[in-house]
Amino acid sequence: MTAPSPTLTTAEIREKFLSFFESKGHLRLPSASxxxxxxxxxxxxxxxxxxxxxxxxxxxxxxxxANKRVTTAQKCLRVGDIExxxxxxxxxxxxxxxxxxxxxxYFKRESLTWAWEFLTDPEWMGLDGSKLYATIYEDDEEAYxxxxxxxxxxxxxxxxxxxxxxxxxxxxxxxxxxxxxGPCSEIFYDRGPKYGDDTWAEYADTRESARFLxxxxxxxxxYDRQEPGADGTPTLIDLPFKNIDxxxxxxxxxxxxxxxxxxxxxxxxxxxxxRVAELxxxxxxxxxxxxxxxxxxHVRSVSMVIADGSTPGxxxxxxxxxxxxxxxxxxxxxxxxxxxTLYRLVPLVVESMGDAYPELRTEQARVEAMIKSEEERFLxxxxxxxxxxxxxxxxxxxxxxxDPEINEATEEFKNDLYGSGTNTHTIQYYxxxxxxxxxxxxxxxxxxxxxLLTNFEEQDxxxxxxxxxxxxxxxxxxxxxxxxxxxxxxxxxxLLSGEEAFILYDTYGFPVDLTKEIAEEYGVSVxxxxxxxxxxNAQNIARAGSKYGKxxxxxxxxxxxDLPQTQFVGYDDLEADGKVLALMVGGERIEHLSxxxxxxxxxxxxxxxxxxxxxxxxxxxxxxxxxxxxVRDTRKTPGGVFLHDVAVESGELKPGQSVRGVVSGERHAxxxxxxxxxxxxxxxxxxxxxxxxxxxxLVAPDRLRFDFSHGAAMTVDEIADVxxxxxxxxxxxxxxxxxxxxxxxxxxxxxxALFGEKYGDTVRVVRVGGDVSYEGQAVASMxxxxxxxxSRTGDIGAFVLLSDENVAAGVRRIEALAGEAATEWLxxxxxxxxxxxxxxxTNPDGLEGRVAGLQIQVKAAEKEMVAVRRQLAEAxxxxxxxxxxxxxxxxxxxxxxxxxxxxxxxxxxxxxxxLLDQSxxxxxxxxxxxxxxxxxxKDAVARGAHAGQLVGKLAAAGGGKGGGRPDxxxxxxTDAGAALLALDTAF
Numbered sequence: 012m013t014a015p016s017p018t019l020t021t022a023e024i025r026e027k028f029l030s031f032f033e034s035k036g037h038l039r040l041p042s043a044s045x046x047x048x049x050x051x052x053x054x055x056x057x058x059x060x061x062x063x064x065x066x067x068x069x070x071x072x073x074x075x076x077a078n079k080r081v082t083t084a085q086k087c088l089r090v091g092d093i094e095x096x097x098x099x100x101x102x103x104x105x106x107x108x109x110x111x112x113x114x115x116x117y118f119k120r121e122s123l124t125w126a127w128e129f130l131t132d133p134e135w136m137g138l139d140g141s142k143l144y145a146t147i148y149e150d151d152e153e154a155y156x157x158x159x160x161x162x163x164x165x166x167x168x169x170x171x172x173x174x175x176x177x178x179x180x181x182x183x184x185x186x187x188x189x190x191x192x193g194p195c196s197e198i199f200y201d202r203g204p205k206y207g208d209d210t211w212a213e214y215a216d217t218r219e220s221a222r223f224l225x226x227x228x229x230x231x232x233x234y235d236r237q238e239p240g241a242d243g244t245p246t247l248i249d250l251p252f253k254n255i256d257x258x259x260x261x262x263x264x265x266x267x268x269x270x271x272x273x274x275x276x277x278x279x280x281x282x283x284x285x286r287v288a289e290l291x292x293x294x295x296x297x298x299x300x301x302x303x304x305x306x307x308x309h310v311r312s313v314s315m316v317i318a319d320g321s322t323p324g325x326x327x328x329x330x331x332x333x334x335x336x337x338x339x340x341x342x343x344x345x346x347x348x349x350x351x352t353l354y355r356l357v358p359l360v361v362e363s364m365g366d367a368y369p370e371l372r373t374e375q376a377r378v379e380a381m382i383k384s385e386e387e388r389f390l391x392x393x394x395x396x397x398x399x400x401x402x403x404x405x406x407x408x409x410x411x412x413x414d415p416e417i418n419e420a421t422e423e424f425k426n427d428l429y430g431s432g433t434n435t436h437t438i439q440y441y442x443x444x445x446x447x448x449x450x451x452x453x454x455x456x457x458x459x460x461x462x463l464l465t466n467f468e469e470q471d472x473x474x475x476x477x478x479x480x481x482x483x484x485x486x487x488x489x490x491x492x493x494x495x496x497x498x499x500x501x502x503x504x505x506l507l508s509g510e511e512a513f514i515l516y517d518t519y520g521f522p523v524d525l526t527k528e529i530a531e532e533y534g535v536s537v538x539x540x541x542x543x544x545x546x547x548n549a550q551n552i553a554r555a556g557s558k559y560g561k562x563x564x565x566x567x568x569x570x571x572x573d574l575p576q577t578q579f580v581g582y583d584d585l586e587a588d589g590k591v592l593a594l595m596v597g598g599e600r601i602e603h604l605s606x607x608x609x610x611x612x613x614x615x616x617x618x619x620x621x622x623x624x625x626x627x628x629x630x631x632x633x634x635x636x637x638x639x640x641x642v643r644d645t646r647k648t649p650g651g652v653f654l655h656d657v658a659v660e661s662g663e664l665k666p667g668q669s670v671r672g673v674v675s676g677e678r679h680a681x682x683x684x685x686x687x688x689x690x691x692x693x694x695x696x697x698x699x700x701x702x703x704x705x706x707x708x709l710v711a712p713d714r715l716r717f718d719f720s721h722g723a724a725m726t727v728d729e730i731a732d733v734x735x736x737x738x739x740x741x742x743x744x745x746x747x748x749x750x751x752x753x754x755x756x757x758x759x760x761x762x763x764a765l766f767g768e769k770y771g772d773t774v775r776v777v778r779v780g781g782d783v784s785y786e787g788q789a790v791a792s793m794x795x796x797x798x799x800x801x802s803r804t805g806d807i808g809a810f811v812l813l814s815d816e817n818v819a820a821g822v823r824r825i826e827a828l829a830g831e832a833a834t835e836w837l838x839x840x841x842x843x844x845x846x847x848x849x850x851x852x853t854n855p856d857g858l859e860g861r862v863a864g865l866q867i868q869v870k871a872a873e874k875e876m877v878a879v880r881r882q883l884a885e886a887x888x889x890x891x892x893x894x895x896x897x898x899x900x901x902x903x904x905x906x907x908x909x910x911x912x913x914x915x916x917x918x919x920x921x922x923x924x925x926l927l928d929q930s931x932x933x934x935x936x937x938x939x940x941x942x943x944x945x946x947x948x949k950d951a952v953a954r955g956a957h958a959g960q961l962v963g964k965l966a967a968a969g970g971g972k973g974g975g976r977p978d979x980x981x982x983x984x985t986d987a988g989a990a991l992l993a994l995d996t997a998f
Contacts, residue, residue, distance in 0.1 A: 018268060018269065019136075019265075019268050019269070020278050021261060021262075021265045021277060021278055021279050021363070022363070022364075022366060022367065024136070024261065024264055024265055024268060025084050025107070025109065025261055025367055026367075027129075027135055027136070028082070028084070028109045028129065028259070029082055029083075029084060029109075031125075031128075031129050031135055032080075032082035032111045032125075033082065035080070035111075035121075035125060036078075036080050037078070037080040037081055037082040037111055038073065038075060038076055038078035038080060038081050038082070039075075039081075039082055039083070040073060040075060040081055040082070040083050041083070042083060042084055042085045042086050042367075042368060043055055043060075043061040043083075043085060044319040044320070045086050045087070045088045045105075045315055045316045045319045045321075046316070046319050046320060046321055046328060047060065053327060053328045053331060054087070054088035054089075054090070054316075054328065054331075055085065055086070055087055055088065056087050056088065056089050057085075057087060057108065057258065058083060058085040058087065058108035058109070058110035058112075058256075058257075058258050059110065059112065059256045059258070060085075060087075061083075061085070062081065062112055062114070065112075065114045066114065066191065066232065066254055066256070067191070068252075071114045079113060079114045079115060079116040080111070080112070080113055080114075080116055080117070081111070081112045081114075082110065082111045082112070083109075083110055083112075084107055084108070084109050084110075084261065084367060085107070085108045085110060086105065086106075086107055086108075086315055086368065087105070087106045087107075087108050088104060088105055088106075088312065088315075088316060089103075089104060089106065090104050090331055090334075090335070093334075093335065093338070094524075094527075094528055094531075096304070096305060096308050096309070097301045097302070097304035097305035097308060097342070098301055100272070100273035100274060100275065100304075101273065101274060103262060103274060103308055103312075104308060104309065104312045104335060105308070105311055105312040105315055105316075106260055106261075106262065107260070107261035107262065108258045108259070108260060108261070109258070109259040109260075109261055109264070110256070110257050110258050110259070111125070111255065111257050112254070112255060112256055112257070113254055113255035114252075114254055115252030115253065115254060116255075117255060118231065118233075118253050118255060119153055119154055119157060119229075119231055119255075120157055120161070121255075122229045122231070122255045122257060123154065123157050123158065123162065123196065123229060124157070124161065124162060126198060126227055126229060126257070127140070127143075127162050127164075130143060130198070130226075130227075131143070136264070136268060138200065138267070138268070140164075142200055142201040142203075143164065143168070143198060143199070143200060143201075144164075144168045144169070144170070144198070144199040144200075144201065144211055144223060145158050145164060145168065145169050145170075145196055145197065145198055145199070146169070146170045146171070146172055146176065146177055146196065146197045146199070147169060147170075147171055147172075147177055147194065147196045148171070148172070148173075148174065148177040148178055148194030148195065148196075149171040149172060149173055149177070150194075151177075151194045151196070151231075154194065154196050154231075155169060155171075158196070167211070167212075168211065170211070170214070170215050176218070177194055177195050177196065177197065178192065178193070178194055178195065179192060179193060179194075179195050179230045179232070179256075180192060183236055184236065184245040184247060185245055186850060187236060187846055187849045187850065188236070188842075188846050188849075189235075189236050189237055189238065189845070189849065190235065190236060191232045191234070191235060191236075191250060191254070192232060192234050192235075192236045192247075193230060193231040193232040193233040193234055193253075194231050194233075195228055195229060195230040195231060196228075196229045196231075197225050197227065197228045197229075198225070198226055198227040198228075198229070199211075199214075199223045199224060199225050199226065200223070200224050200226050200267045201222060201223055202221075202222050202223070202224055202267065202270075203222065204222070206221050206222045206272075207220060207221040207222030207223075208222075209222055209223070211223060224263060224266065224267060225263070226259055226260070226263045226264050226267060227257065227258070227259040227264075228257065228258050228259075229255070229257045230255070230256040230257065230258075231253065231254075231255065232250065232253065232254045232255075232256060233249065233250055233253045233254075234247040234248060234249060234250060235247070235248045235249075235250050238849060239849065239852065243852050262274045262277065262279075265277045265278070265279070275303075275304050275307065275308075278363070279311075279363045279364070280304075280307050280308070280311075282359050282362075282363070283306075283307040283310065283311070283356055283359050283360070284303050284304070284307045286355075286356060286359060287303045287306050287307060287343075287346070287356070288303060290348060290352055290355070291343070291346035291347055291348050292347065293346050293347065299345070299346065301342070302342035302343070302345045302346050303346070305338060305339055305342040306339050306342050306343050306346070306352075306353065306356070307356070309335050309336070309338060309339035309353075310339060310353050310356045310357065310360060310382075311360050311364075312335055313332055313335055313336050313339070313353075313378075313382060314357050314360045314361070314371065314378050314382070315360075315364075315368065315371065316328070316332055317332065317374070317377070317378045317381050317382070318368070318370045318371045318373075318374040318375075318377075318378055319370065322381060322641060322658055322660075323336060323381065323385050324643065333385065334524055334525070336353070336382065336385045336386070336389070337385075337389050337521075337525055338524075338525060338528070339353055340353065340385075340386055340389045340390065340393060341393060341397075341525060341529075344390070344393055344397070349390070350390075351382075351383045351386035351387055351390065352386070353382050353383075353386055354378075354379045354380075354382040354383040354386065357375060357378055357379045357382065358375070361375050376606060377606055377607065377660055377661060379607075380605075380606050380607025381607055381658075383607065384607050384608075384609065392521075396515055396521045397529075399514075399515060400515060400521070400526060400529050400530070403507055403511050403515075404505075404507070404529075404530060404533050404535050407505045407506075407507065407535055505533075505534060505535045505536065506535070506536050506537070506538055507526070507530050507535055507536065507537045507538065508538050508541055509537070509538040509539065509540060509541020509542035509543070509544060509545050510541060510542075510545050512526050512537050512538065512539075512541070512542040512545075513542050513545035513546055516542075516546070523537065523539065523542050527539075534972075574592055574593060574613055574652050575592075575615075575652075576650065576651035576652060577613070577614060577615065577616065577617055577647075577651060577652055577653035578615065578616040578617070579616075579617060579618075579620070579621075579653065580616060580617070580618055581617065581618035581619060581620050581629070581674060581678075581799065582749075582799060584618050585618050585673070585674040585678060586618055586671065586672065586673050586674070587616055587617065587618040587671070587672055588616065588669060588670070588671050588672075589614035589615045589616035589617055589669070589670060589671075589672060590614065590615040590616075590667065590668070590669055590670075591612060591613070591614060591664065591665070591666050591667060591668045591669075591670060592613045592614060592615055592666065593612075593613040593666060594610050594611070594612055594613075594664065594665070594666060595610060595611040595612075595613070595654075596609075596610045596611070602665060602666065603663065603664075603665055604640075604657075604659045604663065604664040604665075605659060605663055606638075606659050606660060606661050606662065606663075607658075607659065608658075608659045609656070609657065609658045609659070610657060610659075611654045611655065611656060611657070612633065612640075612654075612655045612657045612664070613652060613653065613654060613655070614653065614655065614670065614672065617645075617653050617655070617672050618672050618673075618674050619631060619642060619645040619653065619655060619672055619674055620645060620674075620678070620681075620798070620799050621645045621646050621647030621653045621654070622644070622645065622646050622647070623647060623797060623798070624708075624710075624796055624797055624798045625688070625707070625708030625709055625710050625798075626681060626685055626710040626711075626798040626799065627644075627681065627709070627710065627711045627712075628644045628645035628646055629642070629645045629674050629675070629677075629678055629681075630642055630643055630644065630645075630674075630675045630677060631672065631673050631674040631675040631678075632672075632673045632675075633655070633657060633664075633670045633671070633672055633673075634670065634671045634673065635662065635664065635668055635669065635670040635671070637661075637662040637663070638659065638660075638661050638662015638663060638664060639659075639660050639661055639662065640657045640658055640659040640660055640664065641657065641658045641660060642655050642656065642657055642672070643656045643657070643658060644656040655672075677712035678712075678799065680712035680713070680829075680830060680831065680832065681710060681711060681712045681799065682799045682800050682801045682806075683801055683806060683807045683808065683829045683830040684710050684711065684712070684714065684715040684828075684829050684830075684832075685710045685715075685796075685798045685799060685800055686747055686777075686779075686800045686801045686804065686806075686807055687715060687737065687807050687810055687827065687829040688708060688710055688715050688717055689777065689779070689792050689794050689796070689800075690736070690737045690740050690741075690779065690792055690804070690807075690810075691715070691717055691733065691737060691812075691825065691827060692705060692717065692719075692763070692792070692794070693736075693790055693791065693792040694732075694733045694736035694737055694785075694790070695717075695719060695721075695733060695825075697736060697785045697788070697790040698729050698732045698733050698736070698785065699721055699725070699729065702720065702721075703719050703720060703721055704719060704720040705717070705718070705719055705763075706718040706719055706720055706822050710798065712832075713828075713832055714813075714826060714827070714828055714832065715826070715827050715828075715829065716824060716825070716826050716827075717824070717825045717826075717827070718822055718823070718824050718825075719822070719823055719825070720822060720823075721822075721823045724815060724816075724817070724823070725815045725823070730812055730815065732785070733812060734810065734811070734812050736783055736785055736790065737810045738810060739783040739784075740779060740781075740783055740792070740804045740807075741804050741805060741807045741808070741810060742805070743781055743783065743804060743805075744803050744804055744805030745779050745780045745781035745803065745804045746779075746780040746781075746802065746803050746804075747777065747778070747779055747780070747800050747801055747802055747803060747804060748777075748778050748780060749775055749776060749777045749778070749796075749800065750775070750776055750778075751773050751774065751775050751776070752773065752774065752776055753772060753773060753774075754772060754773065754774045754795075757774050757776045757795055760776070760793065761791070761793055762774075762776050762778075762793045762794060762795050763793070763794055763795070774795045775795065775796060775797050776793060776794070776795060776796075777793070777794050777795075777796045777798075777800055778792070778793045779791070779792040779793070779804060781804075806830075807829050807830060808829060808830040808831065808833065808834065809828075809829065809830065809833035809834045809837065810827065810828070810829050810833055811827060811828050811833045811836060811837060812825060812826075812827045813825075813826045813827055813828060813836075814826045844858065848861075851865070880913065880914055880915075880918045881918060881921070883911075883912075883913055883914060883918075884911055884914050884918050884919075884921065884922045887909075887911050887912070887914075888909065888911075888922060888925065888926065898930055898931060898932050901994065901995070901997075901998045902997075902998025903954070903998075904933040904934050904947075904951055904954075904956055904998070905931060905932045905933045905934070906932060906933065906934045906935070906936065906994065907926060907930045907932040907934075907935045907936070908935070908936040908937075908938070908991050908994060909922070909926060909935070909936070909937050909938070910938045910987055910988070910991060911937060911938070911939050912939075912940060913939075913940065914939045914940075915939050915940070915941065915942055916942070918939075919937050919939050919942050919943075919944045919981070920944055920979075920981070922937050922944075923935050923937045923944045923945075923946045923979075924946065927946050927948065933947060933948050933950065933951035933954075933956060934946070934947045934948075934951055934956055934958070934961070936961075936965065936991065936994060938969075938984070938987040938990055938991050939987065940987060941983060941984060941985070941987075942981065942982070942983060942984065943962060943965060943966055943969065943971070943973065943981060943982045943983075943984050943987070943990055944962075944979075944980075944981045945958040945961050945962040945965070945975075945979070945980050945981070946958060946978065946979050947977065947978050947979075948978075949978065952977045952978050956977065957977045958975055958976065958977055958978055958979055958980040959974045959975040959976055959977060959980040961980070961997055961998075962974065962975060962980035962981060962982045963980075963982070964993060964997045965982070965984075965990045965991070965993050965994065965997060966982035966983070966984055966990060967993075968986075968989050968990050968992070968993035969982075969984035969985060969986045969987060969988075969989045969990025969993070970984055970985035970986050970989070971983040971984035971985055971990075
């Protein structure tokens with residue numbers, strides 16, 4: 012593949028857009044980071060997102076100046092449907108969104124006329140105006156007049172759609188949420204008949220087209236949506252000032268201007284795809300080209316996000332980056348690339364996008380190093396993981412097509428295929444080698460199944476046709492054949508167990524998302540609930556023992572024997588200097604780290620708290636002259652040596668260097684949750700009794716979890732009392748103090764021990780300097796604890812208890828939030844209640860009664876729908892538009908077919924039974940909107956008819972798949988007409 016020779020490059024289009032709007036008085040601003048500062052999203056997902064404050068009325072003042080008109084090219088990351096990237100020709104995880112914005116300045120006329128000018132003026136894009144089309148909100152006469160009367164767009168080039176298509180947020184007038192909203196107008200370009208033979212009028216019905224490509228959306232936030240009136244009519248009030256929010260996908264407009272078939276043929280992706288083909292030796296053609304696209308797109312995405320400061324990890328945005336990288340690595344592997352390759356594509360990304368996003372150039376070395384490191388790590392486990400996935404899936408297919416009585420023979424066959432060295436061969440196959448299961452097995456086993464059968468055919472072993480069954484031929488060492496016949500279990504579900512999915516994750520580093528994607532290629536589902544349970548069980552086991560019990564690091568004690576205890580200063584200081592005492596990888600000392608390396612760093616002094624007592628280890632940064640690194644976790648040996656897990660971002664690090672440790676701001680949230688845990692413990696003992704004993708805990712920045720001994724679920728009143736006690740401590744704003752004292756003195760004073768702590772002769776006691784009252788008794792909090800805490804209880808802020816659940820016999824688990832996390836949770840729940848109340852046309856006080864009433868209505872409606880569908884089926888079978896076609900002879904059988912609308916499931920099967928009884932047909936085919944049923948008489952089956960095979964052929968023509976028995980089969984489809992048309996050639 013060669014890169015196209017466009018009239019305008021993508022970079023030129025981007026620059027022209029920004030220059031055009033600068034000429035219209037807009038302030039050009041640089042793209043915000045892909046890492047979103049907005050707590051509602053991990054990433055920046057829209058061009059308007061950095062301007063949420065201005066859209067809500069904040070002054071339009073920026074570092075580059077003050078202006079109510081702004082234009083940007085914003086890099087956006089959207090990963091909600093990442094599994095479609097590469098599988099389609101338009102899905103991207105990284106998008107460049109060109110936008111022009113007005114904060115109470117200009118409105119519709121300027122927005123639309125400038126869009127038209129930019130697209131059609133030869134100085135800018137120079138597109139043919141006769142090929143431009145627009146959609147508007149159905150009631151937006153102002154936009155219609157601007158398009159048709161002022162701009163001159165023909166009336167038949169404008170389509171009106173409802174609020175589901177042309178309003179932002181979608182369906183806001185009816186569904187909400189309350190707040191700023193408004194209509195929008197989308198601009199489409201007709202790419203011509205070579206991209207499709209549909210018409211603009213047809214788009215009004217289908218709303219899907221490869222020919223008419225949406226390139227720009229102009230949003231007009233002009234209303235404040237408020238609570239509907241008493242009659243349910245939406246309340247839309249004009250905003251005091253009206254805004255403009257537009258977005259034009261750069262990938263889309265480049266596809267149009269360069270007149271290329273899809274995104275992956277433009278001048279940005281083209282060279283990357285060509286390089287992938289060159290490195291892999293696989294041309295960009297055929298089914299494998301999905302992998303070319305995945306690799307090219309994902310390299311661009313992760314390069315941009317890593318350049319913005321993110322690093323692959325196991326949580327948050329880091330997890331998403333690692334997930335994208337591993338998906339790309341797997342597809343590179345499918346192209347035969349067995350060495351790190353993705354990092355070699357980064358220079359192409361920098362070459363095409365580095366001028367617009369200079370951080371790509373300045374961070375190129377770090378981006379390449381980080382991607383290479385991730386590739387090396389994943390490739391070590393990828394091959395074994397893929398083999399394990401394929402073995403698991405092949406076992407599922409064997410179980411699907413095998414009877415339980417012959418599983419032993421099946422296992423022997425599998426063992427032989429996987430090279431166990433057995434002296435016998437068991438071969439299992441369908442007599443019809445075109446079956447879906449056959450093809451899947453042969454694909455998974457790399458053709459070995461077909462090769463074995465071919466070898467046996469060469470021995471002149473006759474294969475007998477066995478109708479609807481599986482043949483099992485067992486050969487002993489003398490190659491004497493024996494035969495068993497078992498029925499095919501065609502309808503058995505294929506579900507990969509959650510335990511197996513977890514093994515793939517735990518042993519092979521396969522994220523469950525990647526396992527799901529591979530499994531889906533073979534029609535296999537993954538038990539996600541079982542996976543979550545296995546993950547939780549493993550985490551509990553790990554926490555029950557020592558986190559480091561199996562660590563390689565502590566299998567090499569000699570590497571630590573000469574290291575002194577680390578001086579911890581992080582109770583009072585969150586920044587401190589220290590000297591590097593050791594760098595370690597895999598239990599071995601090393602003498603040098605470079606950018607991209609990861610290692611354990613031991614310091615003489617540190618402000619980072621090491622995981623212990625249920626509190627997670629600190630994260631943050633290490634900084635030194637000429638370099639810096641990210642601290643991802645902090646742990647501690649039994650001997651008191653602190654271990655910092657560090658990823659070097661820049662510079663070099665060696666033992667003996669001085670570094671400065673800076674703890675991240677998450678520590679403050681962790682401290683709030685830790686002190687709240689102490690108060691929760693004391694409150695539980697007061698409310699539930701002194702028999703409450705702590706059985707485990709987790710203290711993290713985002714939450715706290717507390718396990719305790721108690722024999723029953725807490726009542727609503729008990730939960731309220733516990734929350735009330737904690738809130739009293741918080742409101743009193745008592746000081747929180749800590750001091751070291753002999754353990755005997757601490758216990759005599761009434762201090763209780765926290766779970767997981769090991770105590771010496773001298774202990775640290777954390778005390779809340781005041782009591783609260785419960786049922787006339789004073790309740791105090793004093794714990795033995797080495798963790799980090801707030802200085803006053805008022806620093807905790809809000810506190811909310813989220814759940815109380817049973818986790819073991821006599822052990823309960825509470826999860827709770829404190830501080831900003833609690834406030835945000837409460838705000839979200841209130842907003843959610845308000846939204847749900849608005850949707851149900853009531854207020855929060857009446858919500859419970861409204862839901863109860865709707866439940867009764869739904870149950871009644873479901874019963875009515877069953878009866879209505881039956882009546883509808885009978886009516887259509889009585890000779891209306893859906894009447895059965897005349898019985899005709901196909902392949903020696905009398906066949907009748909019928910298309911029913913609005914019928915599904917049981918009603919389709921019932922209609923098939925009725926048609927088979929009423930007609931003289933041997934076979935009947937009933938098609939619904941999304942389903943297909945085929946039934947055959949006993950006589951027809953005896954004469955060779957097979958409903959399962961027939962439905963498979965029809966379903967394939969109708970965009971679906973299915974199967975079943977010789978006498979009855981069903982399938983899911985997307986195109987009933989195409990499925991029925993295939994009848995003529997199916998026999």
